[in-house]
Amino acid sequence: MELLDKLGIDWRLLVAQIINFGVLLFVLHRFLYKPILGVLEKRRKEIKENNERTKELTEKVERAEEEYEKRILEAEKKSQAILKETEEKAGKLKNELVEEGRKNAAALLKESEEQSMREKDEIRESILKETNALVKESVRKILQRVADKKTSELLWDKAEKELKKHDN
């Protein structure tokens, strides 16, 4: 007890100081910590929310950019494919047209050849007919000149028969 007295420890003062501390704790908690911590936490929450929102929006923009790039790439691919297909189709069409043209030309050539052959035959025929008639006429005239009527008619019949053989 003497030691406590020397150190100045008095239970009444000790209790008073404990009460002081308790009162201070209560007052500060009620009027300082609660409101200030509330403000700090509110601000922290707002900052956190804003950060999250920024992050979200950034991600959204990034996704949109990716989508845009993807679509551009797809469109490019599509256009390339369309171009290729068109080129292929055009090539095919060209080949077909060339082939058809060639076929037509061949058919036309063949037809014209046949036509010319036919004309040639016709000409030949007509020449032959004319020649035949000319020969017949010449023969008749010659027979009439060199022989009498009867002989000439006889000879004419024979010659006509002979000529008919040639006609066939």
Added chain:
Amino acid sequence: MHISLAAERLFTIAGIPITNTLLVSWGIILLLFVIALLISKNLSSEKPKGLQNFIELIFEKLLDFMGSVTGSRKDSIKYFPLIATIFIFVVLSNLVEIIPGLGTIGIMEGEHGHETLVPFLRSSSADLNFTLAIAISAVLSIQIFGIAALGFFKYWKKFFCPPWEKPYFIGTFIGILELIAEVAKVISFSFRLFGNIFAGEVLLTVVLVLVPYLAPLPFLFLEIFVGFIQAVVFSMLTLVFIKVATAHH
């Protein structure tokens, strides 16, 4: 020059002695009460001004510092009122000692020829009643937080481990040591703070008596530093003990 370990008694109210340190404690409480009222009255979330900014800065730094011990902001906020009150109360009590005239203005008491100066004001940390009161409050709070976190029986098993349960007598012995450690916490808390601040006061008084001009200046800076460090040590040790008491083993 008179140096007294005990705080000087000024007068008595209803049988309760009023010492100069008690007066200083009340003064600090009143000052903090006024500041708290001023801040809570002009509180603004969007546009904080002057004093609120300063308090917010200190609170934010203290919370960050506490976070390095607790590891979670939620825990830091939970223990913040106790730790912050200890820190603010102790740091102000410590820094009061550098106010000029604190230990030198008072009344002369005593017999003829043996008159001693009884200063009106004295740094409250230089009174064992004050340091002991805060140490007891801190250690009691540690127990309360420990019980709240672990449950009454689990927490008290740390101190009272029956010898027939694992790890048998070793557990019982460790329990006794733990119990002594809790009492030792109160003693180390209170005497560390009291010793430092009381020594500081004595040092300042002695230097002031020996070389009154300029010489006390470096010591005043030293006392500001010591006062701040002691407040940090007291509050952070309390937090560390709370952390240990609430940890699940």
